[in-house]
Amino acid sequence: MRAIEITQPGKPDVLQLCERPLPELKPGELLIRVHAAGINRPDVLQRMGHYPVPAGASDLPGLEVAGEIVGGDCDGTPFKLGDMVCALVQGGGYAEYCAAPAGQCLPIPAGLSPLEAAALPENYFTVWSNVFDRAQLKGDETLLVQGGSSGIGVTAIQLAAALGHRVFATAGSAEKCAACVELGAERAINYKDEDFAVVVKELTGGKGVDVVLDMVAGDYLPREIDCLADDGRIALIALLGGANATIDLGQVLRRRLVISGSTLRPRSVAFKADIAAKLLQHAWPLLEQKKVRPVIYKTFPLAQAAEAHALMESSTHVGKIMLQVL
Template sequence: MQAVEISAFGAPEVLRLAQRPMPVVGAGEVLIRVRASGVNRPDVLQRSGAYPPPPGSSDLPGLEVAGVIESGDADAMAAAGLAVGDRVCALVAGGGYAEYCVAPVGQCLPVPAGFDDVQAASLPETFFTVWSNVFDRARLQPGETLLIQGGTSGIGVTAIQLAKALGARVIATAGSDEKCAACLALGADHAINYKTQDFSAVARELTDGKGVDVVLDMVAGSYVAREVECLAEDGRLVIIAVQGGVKAEFNAGLVLRRRLAITGSTLRPRPVAFKAAIAASLREKVWPLLEQGRVKPVIHSVFEASNAAQAHVLMETNQHIGKIVLTWA
């Protein structure tokens, strides 16, 4: 089969199309003929040598795919209501940049009605991540206020729409007026240009001094101190990436007085059972929103898989709004 491999750690041009053996299906797994593969920030980190795949996972990049089930564990498929020939999208720990990919049955979801393969491939990584962190870990409730750092990223556009659909108030940050407008068009109640405004001060103003209930942070570093300052009593800060650095200094006194919780997670190394539980929640609570059009995929660009390097160049410019997807002939 054809696959996009990392020939050496480095710049986007180290990605190259290569021939690889077909992956072998194990117990509890399916083989998917891949029609489209989502591109995500962890793929860029893996390519640069900063984010190795978990032990036992494919060395190929790619954490989400959409396609058709070719074969698999018959009993596991039957238990999940799946069959050979079904269109699915799946979260995987690696190997998504390939014509064929193995995925645990529990991490597969049916392609939402009316969705094409590109739209379906854009869903798993961001929807699993947002659900797990914003709704499971940070326990965002209807009527609460969520601050999203990076509202036009793949994670951001998903978090804006899900939070609004489930009854929360949303404040998003972005790095340009154009991106702020995109956040508002997606449903955010307010958007803050972090390059020209102090997001912490503006968030406090927008909440009449109360502060926000939950912050979804992909930056960390120096942002943590300002996020602690703009959290309401019993507020929750959930860190899911460290693009601004791993070290932070903040006012611990505010954490005590306001009873704040600072948490974080990475999804890729978690066990299949954990991810399968997220998939079950998504199918029950989020897939109907997608099929009703209340939450929509946001696709910025589509590249043929042979042009994966160009997709990574775009990802690293941070100019995209929404998802970048690769397609396979």
């Protein structure tokens, strides 16, 4: 099969087209003939040598795919050979064939193409796990999404808004802020011109937001604490602004705040299968009813993975960058 490999840690041009044998399936895995795959920040970090591959995972980049099940034992699963699915994988997505645990596969939502479906798994699994499971966004609570124009951001905005929550977001340009509002944010804050903590406190009548989805960390963290409501929660999923922060722990104590962090890739198949079941129940109907949608910015052929990574690093995009494989 054709695949994209990381020839050595470095810039996007270290991504090279190669020939690889088909994946060897482990028990419980299905073989997917890949139609499309998504580009994600962890792929960029892996390419740069900053994200070690979990033990037993493919060294090929790519954490989400969509395509046709062409191999594996479907007994005891909801699937059969020939079914079209999308899947969250530990690696190997930048290839013509990919192995995926059956529990991490989901049917392609009705009305979506394989390309659109391949844009879903990494973002939807991450957002559901962190915003709704860990941070327990519920009822009439409010959400602040940092990086609202990213793949994670557009997913969090849409899901939370579709489920009835007030959503605020940050982004780095007027165009990106407008896109966030179009997707369901009540207000998008240009972090280059405004202090999000001040704006959020004004928008909530001084109360603050109940949940913050944070992929920045660094010097954002103390300001996020300042604009949290009592009993508020911060769900930390990335460290784009740095791994160190100085925070007022007195506020954490007095106001019963919770700061949690998680990474999805190393978690067990059982953990991810539980998220998949929740997505099928709660998010897939929203997709099929067109209350939420995948947002695809640009699509590249598999052989142009390096160009796709360069675009990802430019941060000029809104939504997902994709690879068309078939």
